[in-house]
Amino acid sequence: MQDAGEASTSVRTPMADPFPSLGEPASAAPAPSKPQREARPDVSSEDAFPTLGASSAQVPRAAPTAWVSPVPVIQRVIHQATISLRLSEEQLAKLNTVLPKVQARCPTVKIEASTTRKTGYTTFIIKGANEAAVQLAKKELTVQLARRVTTAVLVPASLRAHVIGAGGKHIKSITEQTGVRIHVPPRSAEAADEAVGDPLLGEQMEITIEGDEIHVDEAQALIQAIVAERTSKISQRLSHIEPEFYPFLGGARAEALAASEGRGEVMIKVPQQRNAPILVQGERASVAAVVDAMEAQVRDMRASFQTLSLTIPKRQHAFLVGNNAADILAATQCHIELPPVHDVSEVVTIRGPQTQLPLALTAALERANAVTIKVVDLGALHPQADAQHAQHLVQWLGPRTPRMDGVQVFLPAATALQTGRAHVEVVGESAEDVARVHRELEQLVRAVGPDAVRVATIDPLAHEWVAGKRGQHLKTYEGRGVDVLVPPEDSGRSDILLVHRGAPAERDAALETVLRDVVAAAAPAADLQTAHISIPAQYHEAILGPDRTVLNALMGEDRMQVTLGRRSVVPPGLEALTDDSVVVRGAPTAVERVVARLQQMAADAEQDSIDSRFVDELNVPGVYVPRLIGRGGAAVTKLRDELGVRVDFPDADDTSRAKSVPIVLTGRKECVAEAKARLTAQVQRLMDETTVRLRVPSAMHGALIGPGGKYVSRLQDKYGVRILFPRGNDDADEVSVRGGKRGVAEAQAELLELLAYEQERNQAEEMTVPQRAIARILGRSGATINQLRLESGAEIDVEREAGAGGQAVLRLRGARDAIQAARAAVSAIVAEVEREAELHLTIPSQFHAQLIGQGGQRLRDLIVRAGGPTDARAQAQTVRFARDRSDGVVVRADQDVAERIAALLQSEAQVLADRVVHGKVVPPRLHGQMVARGGRPGSPWQQSYGIQLVLPHWREYAELDAPVNAAELGDADPAHIIKVLGSPANVQQVFKDMDMVIANDAQRRRPRPPRAARVDDADDAAA
Incomplete structure (x- = not known):
């Protein structure tokens, strides 16, 4: 196998095919690869720049084959958070203890801190694979280091409910996310409910946020985001625009309205009622643009529009509304304005551009005259009847008018009947249909003369008995040919109308019979009683309650009638009603009960009004008034909300601060007393209050x-x-x-005691050390100084870099004994550094890997042999090889130990330098045995003789020099020649061992000689 150190510095060549074909020799040369550009050396490579403590050997990467696709690279997702804090010196001092604590609580994150001295800000970069852990570490850092601040955020009072959220959802979410405390003031009594308009222009409330500065800013941003979301969309009422222009702003069939809404997400509501304003809702910017456009359009209309008035019969007004009016507006840009239905006026006004008024007039007359109108004069059909009979006919005709498609029947209004105009109008486009309905209507009216009508005066409370359950009695009367009309229950009217529809001969008998039945049905009402009492009108609202709920509770389930003020009809026998009148009618016991409860409620309301106006006064020193009012009136608001007491303070000026001022309390007596007691107690606390300033x-x-x-x-x-x-x-x-x-x-006293304790624990001293000792004190990645901090309990920081004298300054903080322990530990390191000698050796770089050995084991053995340290961390600092492929080696240790280590290194390097390359012819079948004996790290020949075998197909083979015994090798096959690297004497000894291996192999393979044998024939043997 190749040497690890040499392999790291060699240029990689293509690897031999691991799966050669059967017909190809195993030692065949690999196929040439594409030339590669020479890359710059990777200074972070452990192979190129080996260090003690890490193996330089690296498993070679397998060549890709066509059988498999490349494995995709999985990249880890790293979450990152950054915060910047301005830390004081004291906070910077405890930073070294805070970071390990946060790191221990969040072990999956990495925290980096850097301080910019010019700005004073310390930036923390937090990285981790888990976003939740990153956010937790960020929160812990801010809680430990950030300044505690209190800030106030002004938000519209009308958005209070939205900021809090349903069930406090928003506030709870913000506090859980940021860890701050949020105080939302109670709703002010003067604050209007959320109304249409711009909330930013209404009353503002102050929300207080307490916590660290980072999360306070975050919480403030979240609250402002909620407000921004609500205030980005506004509603604006345009009450200054005259209703005459509403149809033009809405546009014909709402076409112009849709065009205006195209400016953005805007909704425009143009009311049908003339007394309601236009409402514009949507995005703030879009609403402003639409309002500006509408106001500009109104200004143009005010300047250019004219009016034209004409008289059109009232009965034809119905054909100038709805689709007809919209068509006229679309065609002529003019609008038709009609008087109200209850108004007898027949004047029609046309409004629009002056040039379009004639066209609009023509269109209006065409629409009005395009119909057939016939009139049924009720008075003319019954000339002998009075005006009251016409009213009875209109009341009876209401649900009985003939109906036909395309024909409308208009009954006269009450105002018209009062003036004697009892005309029923039949209107339609078809003259034939109108005539038919007109004939049917005349027949109905002509059959009902004054003698066919009777009026029964029945108490309103008895009307239900007259009608019967679900109107059964009324249906019975109809079967007899008599229509009985009962007025609405809430009208308070007592007249019941009876109309006979049959033959005149049966009329009187039928009416008299039904009238007796009606009176008999109402007989239970004879015992009803009416009471008229007087209760001031100011208490009527309290008696009614919301939607008459209080009054309904007072009446219970009894059938009664209670009217307040002048709204009811004056019952017979009662004096004229006033605004304070309350009329109660019903069963005697129920009337008595309700009257008593009404009078008691009125008395309670009056007493409550009197009690609520109780006034008391409290004199307090003027200097305490601002404290009694509270920030933004919070204290006064609290008294008003909790006790219902109004607190009035005098106008403050410079002179009032120096004297007593009166505070006026108004409300219920017991509540005023409680408020006065609270204010008095607060004044006593303020008078007892003192301020002490500590240095x-x-x-x-x-x-x-x-x-x-x-x-x-x-x-x-x-x-x-x-x-x-x-x-x-x-x-x-x-x-x-x-x-x-x-x-x-x-x-x-407790603060001073705590200060003394903290001062004892926070002693500070400075210590000067040689600059060259700083690296040893800090250790790799701060490991040594962190260990010193843990062992001594003191904070150790490098205060200043070395100056001209080569001395650096350390700052030690903590208790005195901790400082002494830290000083002793640092002094020991400094003494060790000062005793150290630093020797610089020159050893060829090609020998560095061999000196280090696999995993640094050979170098560690050399250091221990020389009497050096046995600790791996200390050994790594003892000998350092150059990383730039140079020949430099630095030995740092005590003088005698350093000299011994240097001598051993130079001796070993000399041994390596004395090695030469010899060649040995070995059959390929024995190469494996040779590798086992001397080609692997730790093999016997390497251990005993310090040699290295290199086989022909190895990468290092071509890098070694030619064998010095090339002449002895002759013309041997290069594939059979093994190179042996080592000292000449040891190489010769290894050659002997190799010859022995070769001889033993040859002996095993030598063929055995044939043995002598004789074969005799069996017959011969028998003879």
């Missing part, structure tokens, strides 16, 4: 605060004080303790 070195602040503020939070909770550490431009060494005198004194 604490800034380097000790982190130790007093504790990880994540643990220590300072415990002190604040334990003694009820507030401990403030300096920020920004404050005095860097001043710590303030504020609170009650006793609590401040106890907190101060």
Whole structure:
């Protein structure tokens, strides 16, 4: 086999075919390969630059064959997170303890830290295959090292519910993700519910976030993202646009409306009611663009539009609405404005561009005159009847008017009946159909004269008994030819209309019979009682409750009628109603019960109003007023929310701070008393409050605060004080303790005790060491210095690089005994370095691999033989070979040990240099035996004689020189010649052993001579 060291420096040649054909000799030369460009040496290759402690041997890569496809390379996914923190000196000092702790908790991640002295920021790069582990390590670092901060975020009060989320979902998610504390203030009583409009222009609330600076910023960004998502879409009401322009903004059949919405994700709602504003909803930028476009369109319409008025009979107005009006608008760009249905006016207004008004007028007249109209005059058909009869006819005709496709019947409105215009209009496009419906309608009306109508006055509460269950009584009356019309229940009317449809001869008898039955059905109502009481109108809303729920609860399941104010009809025998009137009608016991409960509720409401107006006053020093109000009025809001008390403070000025000021409390008496007690107790605490300022070195602040503020939070909770550490431009060494005198004194004593303890544990000393000892103190990848830290318990940092004197400065921190132990350990290393001698040897690079040996074992044996260290780490630092293929070798150890190691290395190198190459003819069948004896590392001939065998087909064969005994080899087959590398004497001894192997093989293969034998014939033998 080839030597490992030499193999690493040789140029790779194509490997022989591992599967030769049967007809091809095994030693055939490999096929030539494509020429390769010479690559630059890989300085990170362990083969090219071997080191002690790692094997330089490498398994050669198998040549690819056509039988298999190349194996795909699987790349690992690496997750990475980066954070930058501005750390104080004290935080930098404890960085060496924080990183191992975080690394121990998250063993699957790798953390790299670097500090930029100019900016003061320390950047941490966290890498790992598991993203969750990377995020956990990031969170641990920020909690341990980042500054504790408190920040406030202003968000629209109307978005409070969205920020919190359903069941606190959003806040819980943010706190779990970031580990911060979030305080959301309670909903303000003045804050309007989420309404249509821009939330950014409404009331703002302040959300407080506490935690480390990194996660506070992250939580703030998450909250702002929620707000941005909600405020990116807004709603805007356009109440300043006149309703006359609504049809033009909506466009003909909503075509213009769709075109406006094409500007983005915008929805435009143009109401049908004239008293409602236009609503525009969508993305903020798109809404603004659409609103601007609509306002510009309205300005143009105001400047250019004109109106034209004309009179069109009221009955024809119905044909100027709906699709007809939309068609006119689309064709002429003009809109038809009609008076309300209840208005008797017949004036029609056409609005639009002046040039289009004549066209719109023509279109309107065509639409209005394109129909046939016939009128049924109720008064003319019954001239002897009064106006009341016409109202009865209209009430009776409502559900009984003839119906036909394409024909509409318009009954007169109540206002028209009051003016005597009892006209029923029949309108349609077909004159024949209109005439038919007109005839049927006249026949119906003509048959019902004043003598066919009766009116029964029945208490409204008895109407249900008159109608019967599911209207069964009414159906019975209809079977007798009498229609009984009961007014709606909520109308409060007592008149029931009876109309006979049969022959006049039976009319009076039928009406009288049905009238008696109706009165008999309402007989149970004779015992109903009516009560009229007076309750101030301001309490009516409280009596009704939302959707009359409170009033329904008062009435229970009893059938009753309760009306408030002037809305009800005046019952017979009662005085005129007022705004304070409450009329209760029903069974006597139920009326008595409801009246009593109404009066009690009114009394309670009045007393509650009186109690809620209880006023008290509290005088407090003006200097405490800001503290009583709280940040952003939080304290006052809390009193109002919890106790329902209004707290009024006087206007603050410079003079009021120096004297007592009155605080006015308004509300229920007991609530005012509780609020006054709370404010008084708070004033007492403020009067007892004192502030103590301690001088604490800034380097000790982190130790007093504790990880994540643990220590300072415990002190604040334990003694009820507030401990403030300096920020920004404050005095860097001043710590303030504020609170009650006793609590401040106890907190101060504990702080000073903790400070003394931490100062004892945080002693700092500097130590100068030679620059050349720094590498030994640090160790590979910081292993030595980390070991020193663990063993001594002190922090050891390289404070400054070596100056002109070649001396570096170490900073030692910790308890005094820990510093002493660390100083002693560092001094021992320095003394060891100073005792060391550094010898530089020149040994040809081609011998380095042989001196190192497989896995560095030969070099380790040499060091131990010379009396050097036995520890592998120390041995690696004792002898170092050059990595740049040069001949340099450095030996670093104690003077005598270094000299012995150098002598051994030079001696071994000389032995290697004295080796020569000899050739030996050996049949190929014996090459395997020769390799077993001297061609493998650790084989007998290599161990005994220090020689190396190289076979003809090996890669190193061509690299070795020609044999010195080439003349002796003659014209032997090159495939039979084995090269033997070693000293001449040892080579000759190996040749003898090889000759013996060859002779033994020849002896085994020599054919045996034939033995002498005689064959006698059997017959001869018998003779």
